[in-house]
Structure formats: C-alpha cells, structure tokens
Amino acid sequence: MKTIKAFFSLIRVKHYLKNVLVFLPLVFSVNLTNPEKLIPTLIGFLAFCLGASVIYIVNDIRDIEKDRKHSTKCKRPLPSGAISVKAAIGIAIVFGIAVAGLMTFLCLFYGASLWSVVWIAAYIALNFGYSFGLKNVPIVDLIILASGFVIRVLFGGAVAGIEVSEWLLLVMASGALYLGMGKRKGELLKEGDGTRAVNRRYNVGFLERNMYLCLSLTLVFYALWCITSGTIEHFANGQAIIWSVLWVLVIVLRYNYLIEGESDGDPVSVLTHDPMLMVLALGYALYMLFVVYIPIGG
Numbered sequence: 001m002k003t004i005k006a007f008f009s010l011i012r013v014k015h016y017l018k019n020v021l022v023f024l025p026l027v028f029s030v031n032l033t034n035p036e037k038l039i040p041t042l043i044g045f046l047a048f049c050l051g052a053s054v055i056y057i058v059n060d061i062r063d064i065e066k067d068r069k070h071s072t073k074c075k076r077p078l079p080s081g082a083i084s085v086k087a088a089i090g091i092a093i094v095f096g097i098a099v100a101g102l103m104t105f106l107c108l109f110y111g112a113s114l115w116s117v118v119w120i121a122a123y124i125a126l127n128f129g130y131s132f133g134l135k136n137v138p139i140v141d142l143i144i145l146a147s148g149f150v151i152r153v154l155f156g157g158a159v160a161g162i163e164v165s166e167w168l169l170l171v172m173a174s175g176a177l178y179l180g181m182g183k184r185k186g187e188l189l190k191e192g193d194g195t196r197a198v199n200r201r202y203n204v205g206f207l208e209r210n211m212y213l214c215l216s217l218t219l220v221f222y223a224l225w226c227i228t229s230g231t232i233e234h235f236a237n238g239q240a241i242i243w244s245v246l247w248v249l250v251i252v253l254r255y256n257y258l259i260e261g262e263s264d265g266d267p268v269s270v271l272t273h274d275p276m277l278m279v280l281a282l283g284y285a286l287y288m289l290f291v292v293y294i295p296i297g298g
Helices: 002-010 013-028 035-062 085-109 114-131 140-160 166-194 197-201 204-227 229-234 238-259 267-272 275-293
Strands: none
Touching: 002 035, 002 085, 013 035, 013 140, 013 166, 013 267, 013 275, 035 085, 035 114, 035 140, 085 114, 114 140, 140 166, 166 197, 166 204, 166 238, 166 267, 204 229, 204 238, 229 238, 238 267, 238 275, 267 275
C-alpha cells in the first residue's frame, strides 16, 4: 500500500486536476455528448496527464538533494527514499513511450490535428526548460507556468478539431499569471526566500500588485467573453451566462482569502483542502453546464 501511495505521489495524480482544462473546448463548443469528439479528448487527456507526470519525475530527480533539506518536500517519494531514482527513471521512460503511442493513435485513427502533437511537445519542452534552469529566471518562470494552462486548452481544441475563442485564451493566460504569482507569494510568506532560488528576486509587494492586475484583466476578459454575440447565441441559455461572472467573483474572493492564510498558494492544494471552495467550483461547473446544454422554454 505504501508503495502504491508513493507511486501516485511521484506522478502527482492530484495535479491531473489541472488537465481538466483540456475539456474546455469540448464543453464550450457544445460537443460534450458527441462521442466523435469526446473519445479523442479523453485519450488526449490521458496523454497529457502522462506527459505531465514525466515532467514532475524529471524535476524531482533534479531537485532531490534540495528537497531533502525542505520542511515538507523531504517527504516526497524520491528524497524520502520511498522510490529509488532508478525506478523513477524507468517510470518516466514508460510514460514517455505511452505519450508517443497515444498521440500517434490519435493522429492515425481519430484524425487529430498535428497541432495537438505540437502543443503537447511544446508543453513538455517548456517544462523541461523550466526544470533545467528557467525556473530560476524571474518573470520567465511565471510565463512558463501560465503557458501551461493556455497550452492545455489549445491542445484540447486541436485534439477534438475545435477552434478556441480568443477571449477564452486571454482569460486563461491572465488567470494563470494571477495563480502563478499567488503561488510565489504564498511560498515567500510561508517559507521565505529559501524555498526557490527565484524567490530571492521577488518580493511580496511586486507579486501582490501584479497578481491583482492580472486578476482584474481576467475578470474583464471573462465578462467580455460572456457578452459576445457568439457566446450568447451558441449556448442553450446564453443570456444567463453573464450571471456566472458573479459566481467567478465569489470563487476568487474565497481563493484570495485562503492564500492570505497558511497556504503556500498552490492552486490544486488550495482547492482540494477547502470544502467551501470545492462546493463553489462544483456549483459553477453545474451552472455552466446548465447554461450551455439545457434549454429552458420554447
């Protein structure tokens, strides 16, 4: 049981939650119930999860000595010795081969765009660059973190053959920058500048000013996406989507409250450790499904 738990911790299963973004083009194109697009998206989601795990493993191998000195990261499978480096390398190789196989399958049998291969390759390449030094370059580290969220959406669109709204991409980009700076701020407040080398070159004031700038842009872009004619006319209850802006605002308020506390600002940890935030997120998801798919009246 401990070995299985260590394995899931090594591949960061809980962070697969981020990869749900792959489904956004499917949902907002009203194709969630279309098996011709749902099945390749599910396969693409699996490929993206495995690719992300390869990155996490490589990063953990590189940081093993530093993590052994960290107050919480020392409990991870590699620095704690629960899984050997040799075994971790083997898992990464197997997962990498699986990603290549799944993407080949998608292109040959489901006609997925070659852009899907480009996007997942770009994601892996950017994050390898992040692991091998770019994470220590201020601003660049935040851009790479944010690009990962945008690439997930672009990948989902390419796999299913769906065009992604520019407004939605702007929402993802600015929102991801906000989350990335919130994470850096949380690390600084909780651990000081010893958590990451790049944090020695940031300060809380800079991060706060710019994270709330990005948050403001996110809310504006989201509201503009909601009121565009293409969005309203495309959904079953398009006129009701504008009220989702208030829902998003409440979610953001709760999230901001949490990262001002003991949290290190990691979005997945913040979400999964707060029942109220999870309920708000689930409520938003259900409301959006109603707006997009369930017509009311004649």
